[in-house]
Amino acid sequence: MLKLATITRSMVYNLLTLCLSVFLAWHILLASNFFYGFWHDHIGIAENISQYGPENIYRTGFADTSRDQRIDLFAQICHAISHQGAGLANIRYSVAEKGIESPLLHQAEITHLQDVANLITALQQFEPILFLLWLVLLGTMIAKSWALPSYRQLLLVNAIWVGAVAVLIAAVGWVAIFYKLHTLVFPDNHQWFFYYHESLMSTMMKAPDLFLYIGLTLSALATLLYIALHLSCGAIVRQWPR
Incomplete structure (x- = not known):
């Protein structure tokens, strides 16, 4: 019974810390506009705009916009989607x-x-609920002198689900999973797939390629934050007066 309680506590700690790390990573990347300028130059976004911008059936001239203007447009989209969609219709580009x-x-x-x-x-x-639960759990562990999960335990638990996700991606393909998630999350009568010739949004993001790189960056940063949080928790637990 004691072992089961310890395992459950360790799994809850792992889940809360992991989710908190993902949210923190999201906000850090959002503040940097997900490094769009870097991806624009290194994953073929500029070339994608040059090729498909002139073919757009709704808009003209986008291929003649500057790199700085595209970065600013992406930043405006990031701001809008993180502020209840405010200002989406007002995002404009210009070619003087x-x-x-x-x-x-x-x-x-x-x-x-x-x-x-x-x-x-x-x-x-x-987010506030998650952070509060994380603090409550940490405070309870300190008050009751419960040891934090070991690195071996955390590595084992996370290796299992990371391995499962990796196998799923290898078997199905990340693009298929990406599209399936869209069908599950968004309303059936709302378009979410856009060909490049009908969407400057998709063209300037080279969708879905950009989201793969953002996802990988988010995962890497969340991992670093997870390690930092766990180390900080360990230091607090060890130094807290008994």
């Missing part, structure tokens, strides 16, 4: 030499990004 001043997004894109904003808003409502 061609006299172009145009909204970036058409209505279907705005609707999709509003769905994304609604999802983010819903998830962020859990």
Whole structure:
């Protein structure tokens, strides 16, 4: 019975710390606009815009925008989706030499990004609760002199689910999983898949490629934060007066 309680406590600690690390990583990356400028230059986004921008059936001139303007447009999208979708319809791009001043997004894109904003808003409502539960658990462990899970225990638990995810991705493909999640999360009557020739949003993000790199960066940063949180908790537990 005691062993079961210890295992359960360790799993709850692991889950809360992991979720907290992901949320922290998300906010750090959001503040840096997910390093869009770097990805723009290194994963073919600039080339994607040059190729498909002129083919867009709703907008003209986007291929002639500057790198700085594209980074700013992406930053505006990031700000909007993290603020209940406010300002999505007001995002505009311009090409002065061609006299172009145009909204970036058409209505279907705005609707999709509003769905994304609604999802983010819903998830962020859990952050204070998550942080409070994490603090309560840590405080209880200190008060009752419970030892933190060992590195071996945490490595074993996380290796199991990481391995399961890796096998799933290898078997199905990350793009198929990415698309399936969209069908599960977003309303059936709202478009979420856009071909490049019908969406500057997809073109400037080279969707879904950009999201793979963002996901990998988020995972790496969350892992570092998880380690830092666990080390900090260990130091607090060891130094707390008994």
